[in-house]
Amino acid sequence: MDLRTKDVEALGRRIAAHQDAALERLARPRAADRLQAIYRKEAALSLRASAAPSSRRVGLALAAACVAAAFALVFVFALSRPGDPLTYRVEGSPGAVGRWVAADASRVGLDFSDGSRVDLAPGTRARVTEVGPLGAGVLLERGSLRVRVVHRGDTRWVVAGGPFEVHVIGTEFDVTWDTEAEELAVSMIAGRVRVLGPCVEPSGRAVAAPESIRLTCAAPRAAAPPAADPRASPSARAPALLPSASAAAPASPASPPARAAAPLAEAHSAGWRAHLAAGKLGDALADVELVGVDTVLGRAGGAELVDLGSAARLARKPDLAARFYEAARQRFAGSDAAAAAAYHLGRMAFDGRGAWAEAERWFAVYLAERPRGALAPEALGRSLECARNLRLHARARELAARYLAAYPNGAHAGLAAALAGGAD
Template identity: 40%
Template sequence: MSRLADLAREGIPADVDAAHDAAERARFVEAVSRGAAQRRGGALGWVADLSRVDAWLRFLGLSPAHAGRARWGLALAGAAALAVALVALWPARRLDYAVEGAPGAAGGYVAAAAEEARLRFTDGTTVALAPGSALRVAEVDAAGARMLLEDGRASLRVTPRPKARWSVEAGPFAVLVTGTAFDVSWTRGDGTLRVDLHEGSVTVRGPLAPEGLPLRAGQRLVARMREGDVQISSVDAAGAVGSAAGPAERAPSSAGAAPPGGERNTGPGDVDGDAGAARPEGSRAEGAPAGPPPGGSTAAPDGAAAAPSWAKRVAAGDFRSVLAEAEQRGLGGVLERGSLDDLVALADAARYARRGDVAQRALTATRKRFPGTSHGKAAAFLLGRMVDDGGSPGAAVAWYDAYLAESPGGPFAAEALGRKMVAVERTAGRAAARPVAELYLKRHPRGAHAPVARDLVEP
């Protein structure tokens, strides 16, 4: 900036033409104001104030009394360059919003009583909050907003913009969007999330989908925390909630499945689980038919399109075709020779379709064949949760400990510690669970298990 001032001063002689000076200053003010309005919607409109222009000229050491006609153009160029630099560096304007139909409380909290409440953002994005629902606007910046849906239903129409960034958090889930129209509801009492996508695309992340599940227009996602279940169906399926293969084909819940190995409780030291665990490379599971090597898709005949990978089918909600293909090839062979991506997709498909037996075997194989990977570590938590939900909290604690030791900052860390706390209380009592509760509150003071932890800590 000082260099610009030096260049401008060097080009200004001492002779003065007052009339021309006034005309040139007026032209300069008009040009800079017009350019600033185009670049930032008037963010530099204050430059149009003649007194402020004089202040800038004084900063450059160029009062009108010392600006000569012959070199005034050079001074204008220097000042214009300075204005352009300021426009380029000027921070983007933070979005604002107004609340209609409900009073806006401190901290961005909005509660719709008997009538719908509506939030209107300055970029055109709208959020309609159903009666009886509560939402808090946690953060707002130039790119978008982060909102917390505490309970109830919200309908969003997000205006598409470059680099837009919006999210709606509901319980342990987050819906990430850039520009779209969707409805999201969260029932805090039973831990159920529902997302109906009408336009665009979103990604839903949470404990049941740590890698994120993308949704396309016309799809519905329902996640049930208590059952450990996520299902994707069509919004137009007359309110049906199920997998893409059909809601009538619901498999038994893994919550009721026995721990790996039948009556035997398994833990991290017993990674084989049952007879379906990984075998030496090259062997084939007994009774498994010979077939194409495990993988996300088979070789297609000439001219035919290859089948989508298992991971893509899981992302699209087609869980049952993954399971059917794995069983057709021979489940044992898939577990022994399948890629990491295929094992992860198979485990996810089995969990979402409530095939606990297959999910346990796929997770066990993932840990045994790919130790140290993020998926191998996550499998410890998922196995612990399945054993826990299956009625063996004592065995689950060992899995939770394994996960927390291997991935203390992982995506399941808060839930693993919270579930461990509950499991310890169930098996060893409140006194034994209190240290775990204190650790949970220290690490996750606003986590989903914080109320339970505080109850254990308080005398």
């Protein structure tokens, strides 16, 4: 039968495809065992060839070479396949992707299977958002990390803090995310990183040892008026506190304490604004509770309400935080503050209660109102996690495609790629 060259080539391709499929189904032994098998096979064939008559020696040698080449190809094929994702341990115990890790009174260390290590300073809260064969993604909610990534040619690590992402190949550095000041600080010990963010040039900011930088996307707050001194004389107080002419009637015996209480309340009212301007969220919240939460809910500006919500959230008062965030949305609908409040409401549902459906709804509100906002990468990434946790596969693939199109190198890019490919 006369076979044409192209028919032979087509047959060869089909045979190769079947061989590749068969190899995929085989359980692969360890690399060292595969090498030993190649060496043993070659040695056995060589011994048989040396004992055979000279007429067969050349043929057996060629056969041995072919077998060795075939095993070598299988070995190279196996090594070229992607490796298993990294694993990590938290102070010796197995770690889980997505689980928050908090360092309270002492430092906590995360040890990764590639030799890399992340240390959480006291007061820090972070979580590993994804792991892959080439690296991991770490989300820093607050506090400071000491990161040491083992250098390899194709290593890919991302440390995210607020709207910023620190892309790492192999290096050692300290990174701090200040939630109150909304500021990222990076201090290089060795190597080089690149910081990406909405208020950084598109190519990112390269930082090399021993350089240190501080970055923020927050607009500077206006200075608050000085707090009134309750001990000051009436003439030194604000005009609004002076009695009007129509109120100049003789005071009742109970009026002096009442007059003393008014400037004290006003002092606390001015005080919480001063504390917010200085970034002292805890002190601001304490003053607000003295003035009266209901009073402040009706008087504070949008950004102030969001800051007070964050103060209450960090003080572990989620119900009070929700009141501030909801007030920002009701009183300042359509503003940046209202959008930020939606994000933080989603964040509380996500972190505090694992209420994935509620969290995803709030993140979707933020993305609808501020699709290119500073918090958009994190809102979209967390939405992706919510869809995965809820096993909404079609929704997860849709969000994964959006994330990869907008943030191909983002902190959730590995998870997005896996979900876009149909992984659960």
